Amino acid sequence: MDLGISGKRAIVCASSKGLGRGCAMALAAAGVDLVVNARGAEALEKTAQDIRDRYNVNVTAVAADITTDDGRAEVLEAAGDIDILVNNAGGPPPGFWTDWDREDFIAALDANMLAPIAMMKALVPDMIERKWGRVVNITSASVRSPISQLGLSNSARAGLTGYVAGTSRQVAQHGVIINNLLPGLHATDRAKSLAEATAKREGVSVEMAEATRDAANPTGRIGSAADFGATCAFMCSQHVGFMVGQNILLDGGAFNSTM
Ligand code: NAP
Numbered sequence: 001m002d003l004g005i006s007g008k009r010a011i012v013c014a015s016s017k018g019l020g021r022g023c024a025m026a027l028a029a030a031g032v033d034l035v036v037n038a039r040g041a042e043a044l045e046k047t048a049q050d051i052r053d054r055y056n057v058n059v060t061a062v063a064a065d066i067t068t069d070d071g072r073a074e075v076l077e078a079a080g081d082i083d084i085l086v087n088n089a090g091g092p093p094p095g096f097w098t099d100w101d102r103e104d105f106i107a108a109l110d111a112n113m114l115a116p117i118a119m120m121k122a123l124v125p126d127m128i129e130r131k132w133g134r135v136v137n138i139t140s141a142s143v144r145s146p147i148s149q150l151g152l153s154n155s156a157r158a159g160l161t162g163y164v165a166g167t168s169r170q171v172a173q174h175g176v177i178i179n180n181l182l183p184g185l186h187a188t189d190r191a192k193s194l195a196e197a198t199a200k201r202e203g204v205s206v207e208m209a210e211a212t213r214d215a216a217n218p219t220g221r222i223g224s225a226a227d228f229g230a231t232c233a234f235m236c237s238q239h240v241g242f243m244v245g246q247n248i249l250l251d252g253g254a255f256n257s258t259m
Pocket of ligand 1: 013014015016017018019020037038039040041043064065066067088089090091092138139140141183184185186187188189190191
């Protein structure tokens with residue numbers, strides 16, 4: 001399918017690895033020029049070069065922490081006119097509900113709620129001016145179905161979801177479409193370390209822990225960065241002009257509900 005976005009320009013935050021990288025790859029395949037970002041310069045430059053080698057698009061790499069004012073300023077300075085924004089960052093640490101104090105919540109809100117809001121506030125006005133824009137916020141399946149030990153993530157991402165619900169409806173009349181993409185378990189570094197922790201806890205091999213995990217999903221597997229990127233690219237395409245403020249759960253059917 002032609003996504004109709006060849007020649008557009010996108011920022012994909014937190015995109016040297018994992019889901020962000022999958023989104024950057026899929027947008028590049030659709031002919032989108034990119035600004036990619038992560039804190040670690042080495043992996044970021046490698047990803048930028050991989051994308052340049054594979055697709056005939058311009059890629060600017062900005063090594064910066066997207067959860068800080070300075071980091072966002074660096075990314076925005078390098079960006080120029082942006083048509084597509086994919087918001088992403090690392091997730092907060094797990095724990096128990098009594099573990100978390102005000103500072104922990106502020107850090108989680110900064111990273112997973114206020115950083116994406118700041119990026120939207122910086123870029124959406126120009127999208128409105130040009131009467132076209134797409135924003136996809138990478139949140140989590142935990143917005144639909146809480147993961148108890150991820151209380152910081154559940155809280156911060158719920159806040160972002162509430163903001164997007166209202167804001168998306170205020171800007172849609174100007175051709176700017178904002179939606180959230182909720183990953184279930186995908187095969188990134190994080191999934192690997194979760195499987196290693198399960199194997200250790202249960203005294204089984206990592207392969208066994210991964211096989212048990214995969215069998216629990218209706219598809220018999222977990223998602224890939226390519227699965228995720230393809231859905232993200234569609235959500236950035238010309239075809240989503242009537243899809244506003246939605247929370248798209250990409251989990252292979254793991255969340256068991258009729259609707
Ligand atoms: P990942 O494989 O660990 O990749 C994270 C990427 O983000 C890396 O490129 C990392 O590079 C970059 N990054 C992290 N913090 C950053 C920051 N402050 N500023 C700029 N770049 C940053 O993670 P992932 O699995 O793709 O997950 C992405 C998001 O989806 C996370 O918020 C995660 O909680 C959420 N999620 C993932 C899954 C899953 O199954 N994978 C499921 C639900 C939710 P540097 O470390 O070099 O900065």
